Amino acid sequence: MPAPLNPFKKALSEGETLFGCWLGLANGYTAEIMGTAGFDWLLIDGEHSPNDLPTIRDQLQVVSASDSHPIVRVPIGETWIIKQVLDAGAQTVLVPMVESADQARELVRACRFPPVGDRGVGYAMARASNFGQTTNYGPTADAQICLLVQVENRAGLAALDEILQVEGVDGVFIGPADLAASLGHLGDMMHDTVQSTIMDALQRISASGKAAGILSTDDAMTRASLDAGARFVAVGLDVVMLAQAARTTASKWRDGLK
Numbered sequence: 001m002p003a004p005l006n007p008f009k010k011a012l013s014e015g016e017t018l019f020g021c022w023l024g025l026a027n028g029y030t031a032e033i034m035g036t037a038g039f040d041w042l043l044i045d046g047e048h049s050p051n052d053l054p055t056i057r058d059q060l061q062v063v064s065a066s067d068s069h070p071i072v073r074v075p076i077g078e079t080w081i082i083k084q085v086l087d088a089g090a091q092t093v094l095v096p097m098v099e100s101a102d103q104a105r106e107l108v109r110a111c112r113f114p115p116v117g118d119r120g121v122g123y124a125m126a127r128a129s130n131f132g133q134t135t136n137y138g139p140t141a142d143a144q145i146c147l148l149v150q151v152e153n154r155a156g157l158a159a160l161d162e163i164l165q166v167e168g169v170d171g172v173f174i175g176p177a178d179l180a181a182s183l184g185h186l187g188d189m190m191h192d193t194v195q196s197t198i199m200d201a202l203q204r205i206s207a208s209g210k211a212a213g214i215l216s217t218d219d220a221m222t223r224a225s226l227d228a229g230a231r232f233v234a235v236g237l238d239v240v241m242l243a244q245a246a247r248t249t250a251s252k253w254r255d256g257l258k
């Protein structure tokens, strides 16, 4: 029995555009609710949300049971954490702050078993192999791993062309908030300079044949990103959705009675 097909990786390779949502509430219960929404993918955020490996595992379990594909963003691009989330069953990994082709090549190796990579072999007792039931997991796993790297600062932009040449990187995600900060526009990702830089980067990624990704909650920016070639696009964040809905409802009645 081979490693399970990665439908997200397959869809990207077939040129589909996939819409997703960020999960920052860091628990399985709300992740299960988000799994009913109908997004193509859900991003379990290990970088800017209070997640640890057990909460990431819980969310992988419930999202995997939904029609949405789970993507795990690791807090940093290091072998030890990539190994752990892959063993926990993640097949698509997003790595922040990638700044060079050498770093990208190290990340590819971290996602692959020897001899081509250096991912540790412990899947016999891991969720990734369905606890050993996927008898041929080892030799078939690499092909189903989707590695997405984030370019989100000046250094990454300067190395983008070289990063795009790294075999094993399936997609490049532009982090708009960090990129804005790196360009000197902290908190203002809608600044003209930031927007033009984002769209140029998305076009370059798309032209390379790799999948381009972005996060945007601004409709005009989302449409511009799609026009620039973005094909995995996060269009919402669970934390923001909850906070905005709660504040709106409270204000509607509290302020409405004044």
Ligand SMILES: O=C(O)C(=O)C[C@H](O)[C@@H](O)CO
Residues within 6 Å of the ligand: 022, 048, 150, 152, 174, 175, 176, 177, 178, 179, 215
């Ligand atoms: O730089 C960015 O923007 C991202 O990488 C996405 C953010 O980290 C996400 O937490 C939304 O703010």
